[in-house]
Amino acid sequence: MENILTFRDVTHIYHTVRGELIAAQGLSFSVGRGEFVAIIGPSGCGKTTLLSLAAGLLKPSEGAVESKGTFGYMLQKDELFPWRTIEKNIFLPLEVKRKNTQETRRRALALAEKYGLSDFLGCYPSQLSGGMRQRAALIRTLATDPDILLLDEPFSALDYQTRLNVCEDVAAIIRSEQKTALLITHDISEAISLADRVLVLTARPARVAHSHTLDFGDIPPLKRREQPTFSAWFERLWGELNT
Numbered sequence: 233m234e235n236i237l238t239f240r241d242v243t244h245i246y247h248t249v250r251g252e253l254i255a256a257q258g259l260s261f262s263v264g265r266g267e268f269v270a271i272i273g274p275s276g277c278g279k280t281t282l283l284s285l286a287a288g289l290l291k292p293s294e295g296a297v298e299s300k301g302t303f304g305y306m307l308q309k310d311e312l313f314p315w316r317t318i319e320k321n322i323f324l325p326l327e328v329k330r331k332n333t334q335e336t337r338r339r340a341l342a343l344a345e346k347y348g349l350s351d352f353l354g355c356y357p358s359q360l361s362g363g364m365r366q367r368a369a370l371i372r373t374l375a376t377d378p379d380i381l382l383l384d385e386p387f388s389a390l391d392y393q394t395r396l397n398v399c400e401d402v403a404a405i406i407r408s409e410q411k412t413a414l415l416i417t418h419d420i421s422e423a424i425s426l427a428d429r430v431l432v433l434t435a436r437p438a439r440v441a442h443s444h445t446l447d448f449g450d451i452p453p454l455k456r457r458e459q460p461t462f463s464a465w466f467e468r469l470w471g472e473l474n475t
Contacts, residue, residue: 233264242295257437270423273433301379425453
């Protein structure tokens with residue numbers, strides 16, 4: 233499998249009024265094209281910093297981050313503009329990146345139709361459920377056809393039942409579109425449900441303590457939770473997070 237994203241011995245240092253804060257040190261891992269990788273770690277260990285380094289929003293103090301593709305970012309909240317319709321929200325990244333052509337708009341609308349949003353394009357975000365807004369946010373992220381999706385706890389603001397359903401939707405869409413995904417989450421069950429591989433980070437400064445390839449194949453998230461090995465993976469990852 234070709235690697236599309238690689239961290240090579242990355243260290244990142246924030247310079248604050250109180251001195252240096254080492255967010256990551258000796259961070260090394262790779263993500264293969266088409267792979268879904270989840271990253272878990274203690275609170276405050278530097279998971280969001282890692283995504284910013286991956287996207288090029290931050291430059292490493294030492295080491296290198298190498299990517300072979302473009303990025304799309306999906307945040308904790310849907311961040312849909314309330315004064316724009318769902319259609320205009322989906323078109324927003326095309327406008328920002330100056331790719332707002334008839335062809336790109338047609339592709340974005342095709343995605344909306346494919347994934348059940350075509351009846352809501354004229355609605356405003358306030359008129360949609362949390363789950364539907366997150367689906368719209370994902371379609372907006374996919375509108376520019378990025379190679380790598382960076383997912384920063386995109387389900388954390390949803391209630392439990394909605395979160396399960398949206399996870400199912402997002403996993404199906406990402407796999408259908410054959411995208412590479414890097415997910416940051418504090419939820420071990422979510423990581424196991426969605427990912428092909430799980431990386432466990434240490435406390436700050438972050439480095440990869442463990443890397444696990446899961447054995448679920450293409451089983452969807454809700455069905456994974458019914459598998460006999462699900463609880464074993466949970467206990468193993470829980471133990472690694474708390475050692």
